[in-house]
Amino acid sequence: MKVVIAGGGTGGHLFPGLAIAEEFKKRDGDSEVIFVGTENGIEAKIIPREGYPIKFIRSEGIVGKSLFKMIKATAELVLSAIDSSRILKVLSPDIVIGVGGYSSGAIVLLAGLRSIPTMIHEQNSVPGLTNRILGKVVKRVCVTYYESVSSFPMGKTFLTGNPIRGKILKGEKEASYRLFSLLDDMFTVFIFGGSSGARSINRAMVDALNYLTDLRDKIQFLHQTGERDFEGIREAYRKAGAKGTVAPFIYQMAEAYAVADVVVSRAGATTLAEITALGKPAILVPYPYAAGRHQEFNALKLREMGAAFMIRDDEMRGENLAKNIRELYENEALRAEMQRSSQGLGRPDAGSKVVDIAMSLIKNGRRKT
Incomplete structure (x- = not known):
């Protein structure tokens, strides 16, 4: 065949x-x-x-x-x-x-x-x-x-x-921590903006670090920036003293999802299919120029079902993003409810x-x- x-x-x-x-x-x-x-x-x-x-x-x-x-x-x-x-x-x-x-x-x-x-x-x-x-x-x-x-x-x-992809569901957590040089006892936020990165997400995440300084020893980050912003974002994390790994592109998405307690991403259909199949709590930032505003509609659906937070791109600022990250870090019951809602939408x-x-x-x- x-x-x-x-x-x-x-x-x-x-x-x-x-x-x-x-x-x-x-x-x-x-x-x-x-x-x-x-x-x-x-x-x-x-x-x-x-x-x-x-x-x-x-x-x-x-x-x-x-x-x-x-x-x-x-x-x-x-x-x-x-x-x-x-x-x-x-x-x-x-x-x-x-x-x-x-x-x-x-x-x-x-x-x-x-x-x-x-x-x-x-x-x-x-x-x-x-x-x-x-x-x-x-x-x-x-x-x-x-x-x-x-x-x-x-x-x-x-x-x-x-x-x-089937392997998206099979990321081995402990091995994934080692792969990305992350600590296995810290709350992990995985940030990515699609295959080429998203400048608004990158900038807001760097700004958000200023509002999360009291959690510096409790939260770590795995951040895919895209090639264009990589050097600048990596240096910003270093200056902020934030823990984690910054990469221009991550091929091992199964492993990245495996370590993630929370995902910050665009709201493309494939990303949402992966997030919901895994039941990952998410902060979604729809790409504002997507045809027919379909990413916004995708994100709104997950928000209405209690599976995600949503921040519109023109509202994507460090303070807003940090507030959502802090709430998800501090509220384990909320994360569990979002996980159940997300899995209910998944179609593996x-x-x-x-x-x-x-x-x-x-x-x-x-x-x-």
Whole structure:
């Protein structure tokens, strides 16, 4: 069985694809899973580390770009189609699955035109442009949130949840403390702003240290900053005398979650799928420019269910963040209640549901050939 998973650009698109690949390999060790993405996306770094082959196409996003870049990106659609056609011809896959991002568009569309079984997975409550277009032509659509069901044709749209990698659930706590050079008897706050960091979160966290000086010997931090802010944030922690580890990027997310008593993060769908599957209390800071404000809607849902605090990006200041961290540190009963609420929202079986649908498509495709 040969499976092509197309998409990426951000971890929010890529990591569900990896979870789907993992489920295919779990069911059939001889399955061949090939990823398709761009050389500039996060997939170029992550996929080789995960041990899967990846094919690159020339493609750029169009939404939100300057006129010149829009013209350039439109021209690259032709190149993307040429690259995608070549890949399909060489691989002859049993199914092509799009997981979002502009690099999924051409190859999923061309696969459908060649009568190769196709499906997409939409992570967000507000679907992106690529998936809205592909939803009209693919055989099946899997969605994370009920709110996005109405954006796709009835009859072929399924509510599955957002697939998470199995290893996310298997971080070994004691080994993880050693991995990140953390103390195993301290309250740990894990801060990250997505694969490339979030400047507003980084700055607010540094400022928050000024309001947490009395807890300096009781709280430690694991902070993924992104490459851009790494040196400055690391130096700020050093000057504040705060305990913990600062890194530009953390590949070992399972281990990072394992040591976390509280998570401070953006509210992307994949991050929330991981947090809720693990039941981690969270302080969510929605990315304000997400399409259709979907991160804000995601965060509001968790807040309403008692699973998280939420701070809007324009209100993200050190004093506010420190107040939330202090409350979660001091109130163990609150953390336990948030954990129960979070786990109630989690869907750890989402990957299995997506692959069930994919396997059905593959079987139907084989019967017709």
